[in-house]
Amino acid sequence: MSTTNTPAGSPGTSTTSTATTSTPDASTGSTGTGATTPARRGSIRASGSLFGWRTVDLLTVAFLGAAFGIAYWGWGLAYGGPADLLGKAFPPLQGITAAPWLMAGVVGGLVIRRPGAALLCEVIAALVSMLPGTQWGASTLVSGILQGAGAEIAFLLLGYGAFGLGAAALAGALSAPLEAVYEWQVYWTDWGMDYKLLYGAILTVSGAVIAGGLGWLLTRALAKAGALGAFPVGQEVRETRAV
Template sequence: MTNQWKLKEIVLMSILGVVFGVIYLVFFLVGQGIRNILVPFGLAPFGYEIIFGIWFIVSIMAAYILRKPGVAFTAELIAGVVEVLLGSAAGPGLILAAAIQGLGAEAVFAATKWKYYRLRILVLSGVSAAVFSFVWNLFSAGNIALAPWLIVSTLIVRMISGALLAGVLGKWLSDQLAKTGVLRGYALGKELKRKRKYGAA
């Protein structure tokens, strides 16, 4: 498999980035709502952590579908740019945050030399994105000043969210999309075709 991106792969990656950029912006409001609900219980810092994995999902999906170096990072970056262009309250700094999240996701695929895309790899990629983004937020958002127990617990919640909402959900959504046949010209669609041909589970 060549590592050079084809035009159709660039187009699909861009479409995913734009679509999830919009979704990310919506989930910012969802996170704010959850945070407001948790305030009376003293658990406001967990408001966004519970759903933080959703902000990594495009990197997982794009990488799983296209299986090329740099796809996870680029898709996440595109989504971040779209969020900013749509008026995210986070401002331009969000682009840097998206780049860091993308690097975290990409790191796991790079460690496998972009050869393995099993569920456990996707889950690890989501967890890695969570850790990268968490470390960045410790300093960019001043979270380093939080109580140690709160730092540890929010990190654990973000890692779980990254594993489930980015890794597991990202794979499931991609597989469902592939089953429709719209991805037959891409790596994931071709893999599905081979499995059907040879009766693999």
């Protein structure tokens, strides 16, 4: 607000004018009224009822599951070398190479954000990876169910309301314990309990870092590319860019 004295027809007479100038808000980019748009804290929940799956939700989880299934099948062909090297160094370290198979449930949950999404995405991935044929046969589906259930439990514990990096890491970590126990009975029968427990711990940590961390980064990358505009993560990215 500025006050200026200007001649008004005779000496000594003045008028007072008030000028209001709109200036950009340096912190938010807004102008005029001083209203601000604060950065969002927390995650955006799925729209409507949590159990109200939309057609786009079903199609997207199917697409994600199929894409991960192809990737899982490819990893099944390639992981043997790294797994053998880690196994020779210390057998339980093979939990590191098992962690990528936990990612589908994490990403499915982060994108769809509805009960059952993490489990369904992981199960579809397991089924698709079986189609070309795998060395594990039907046990692949069992693993998919156990891994997806673990990720689902993580999102359930968070009330399907948190989907940040921490939530992704928790989902990746909880995808591991049920799978580890199953593998003790099927693949690692000759190990002592100390090795089994260490394998479970390594798989859990690797799940948090690899499946959780990389799954979160992949989800954000897809959203930034515009592929997830119909989902809450797409809105979160748009809001981040607008601030």
